[in-house]
Amino acid sequence: MSDEKKKQPKANLSWDGKTVEVEMLEGTEGERAFNFSRLKAETGCYAFDPAMMNTCVCRSAITYVDGEQGILRHRGYAIEDLVEHCSFIEVAYLLIHGALPTTTQRQRFSRLLNIHSMLHEDMRSFFGNYPEGAHPMAVLSAMVVSLSSFYPELRLDSDKEEIDITVTRLLSKLRTIAAFSYKKSIGEPFVYPSHRHSYCENFLNMMFCSPVSLYKADDYDVAVMNKLLILHADHEQNASTTAVRMVGSTGANLYACISAGICALWGPLHGGANQAVVEMLEKIQRDGLTPDQVVAKAKDKNDPFRLMGFGHRIYKSYDPRAKIAKQLCQAMLKKKRLNDPLLDIAQGLEERALNDVYFQERNLYPNVDFYTGLIYRAMGFPKETFTVLFALGRLPGWIAHWQEMHNDPEQKIMRPRQIYTGPGKTEYVPIEARD
Numbered sequence: 022m023s024d025e026k027k028k029q030p031k032a033n034l035s036w037d038g039k040t041v042e043v044e045m046l047e048g049t050e051g052e053r054a055f056n057f058s059r060l061k062a063e064t065g066c067y068a069f070d071p072a073m074m075n076t077c078v079c080r081s082a083i084t085y086v087d088g089e090q091g092i093l094r095h096r097g098y099a100i101e102d103l104v105e106h107c108s109f110i111e112v113a114y115l116l117i118h119g120a121l122p123t124t125t126q127r128q129r130f131s132r133l134l135n136i137h138s139m140l141h142e143d144m145r146s147f148f149g150n151y152p153e154g155a156h157p158m159a160v161l162s163a164m165v166v167s168l169s170s171f172y173p174e175l176r177l178d179s180d181k182e183e184i185d186i187t188v189t190r191l192l193s194k195l196r197t198i199a200a201f202s203y204k205k206s207i208g209e210p211f212v213y214p215s216h217r218h219s220y221c222e223n224f225l226n227m228m229f230c231s232p233v234s235l236y237k238a239d240d241y242d243v244a245v246m247n248k249l250l251i252l253h254a255d256h257e258q259n260a261s262t263t264a265v266r267m268v269g270s271t272g273a274n275l276y277a278c279i280s281a282g283i284c285a286l287w288g289p290l291h292g293g294a295n296q297a298v299v300e301m302l303e304k305i306q307r308d309g310l311t312p313d314q315v316v317a318k319a320k321d322k323n324d325p326f327r328l329m330g331f332g333h334r335i336y337k338s339y340d341p342r343a344k345i346a347k348q349l350c351q352a353m354l355k356k357k358r359l360n361d362p363l364l365d366i367a368q369g370l371e372e373r374a375l376n377d378v379y380f381q382e383r384n385l386y387p388n389v390d391f392y393t394g395l396i397y398r399a400m401g402f403p404k405e406t407f408t409v410l411f412a413l414g415r416l417p418g419w420i421a422h423w424q425e426m427h428n429d430p431e432q433k434i435m436r437p438r439q440i441y442t443g444p445g446k447t448e449y450v451p452i453e454a455r456d
């Protein structure tokens with residue numbers, strides 16, 4: 022037995038006079054877990070953990086989150102450094118390929134993104150059949166899964182070149198689909214991508230150019246767009262990433278997995294919160310509520326109101342992404358000489374909540390969604406597109422986890438168990454006897 026195996030810490034699990042030894046696992050940063058992968062085989066019992074709040078479903082080398090310290094790192098790099106020094110495409114490359122790209126690798130990646138930026142012309146007609154008020158997340162998930170009808174699916178034994186092409190095709194086309202779905206929603210003609218622009222510049226131009234506007238994405242907005250997409254790029258085993266892994270574990274194609282991730286992200290408790298935050302702030306403004314009144318509603322168990330953009334399953338401290346987003350928001354409004362009353366309301370709520378025992382006792386702080394919607398709003402995005410922008414940022418993270426799962430020998434089709442609480446064996450009674 023290797024020295025490493027000998028040193029592995031153990032735990033004893035005892036019940037009904039029996040005891041089994043359970044191996045303990047330890048991660049890079051010292052986080053520890055009981056290895057329950059043989060629990061049923063060795064004890065005849067399951068572990069009960071609703072919502073998997075205490076369960077590690079895999080080993081992963083992509084992202085590290087320390088909720089107590091407010092730390093977020095991708096492949097070891099601190100989120101603050103990545104936002105400061107990298108473009109979104111470089112971070113996407115880092116997440117998917119495991120290292121920041123060299124100049125040559127970045128050039129090849131950008132070239133592939135440009136080659137694959139167009140949608141099949143037959144897919145354009147899909148947009149025309151959606152009703153006026155179709156939510157862009159519904160369009161996005163449907164269009165992504167439809168890509169599998171136009172482009173070859175990755176097989177589990179696909180070679181690296183095929184994976185690279187499919188991954189960059191998806192990264193590039195999701196951006197085009199996002200822009201086209203917005204243009205459809207406002208009844209304007211689609212704006213095609215151009216090889217002359219960078220990833221974010223292309224996206225902004227596709228969103229805001231029109232036959233009558235001389236819009237050109239300015240360097241400041243392009244830089245902010247890069248930073249916002251980096252802030253959303255990955256977050257270890259969150260709900261939408263778990264959905265991607267779960268669907269991927271059945272062998273479903275990558276497009277189907279990403280479509281599942283988009284649908285999971287849409288929920289207001291997850292990525293949909295960025296839209297819900299702005300809708301909440303707009304309602305607070307309309308109703309003229311004070312921070313005291315809002316915080317009282319958030320604390321009132323008889324009131325369904327929640328302070329959207331606050332709280333997090335992992336962060337029991339200030340979400341490092343929210344810190345960056347708040348600074349970006351303040352800087353953007355100042356640069357654009359915008360005075361958004363919703364920012365004043367948000368900052369007032371933050372200050373009041375952070376000084377309230379209810380929030381302090383539950384370690385409720387602003388999360389990534391609290392300020393990002395206000396930045397999108399200042400950039401001219403309608404709130405219905407905010408979660409689409411979250412999906413655009415999260416895509417490389419989803420892809421990285423999909424790849425990691427398929428390369429992980431410990432991974433099989435996900436199939437959790439349950440504690441059955443229904444009726445015992447029941448004899449059939451014919452309907453005549455039931456009447």
Ligand code: SDX
Pocket residue numbers: 255256258259260289290291292294319320326327328329330331332333334335383385388389390
């Ligand atoms: C994202 O997982 C990820 O990493 C997600 C994400 C990512 O990058 O992928 O970070 C992105 O989804 C961020 C979260 C966005 N969602 C919101 O902002 C919605 C508002 N937040 C909450 O609904 C809630 O905080 C969650 C869903 C984020 C976390 O919920 P938990 O961990 O299940 O916590 P909980 O609901 O059990 O709350 C614990 C206590 C409860 O009070 P008590 O029963 O103990 O009295 O805190 C209270 C809750 O009522 N609480 C809130 C609150 N959030 C929690 N009370 C008022 N307002 C809130 N926002």
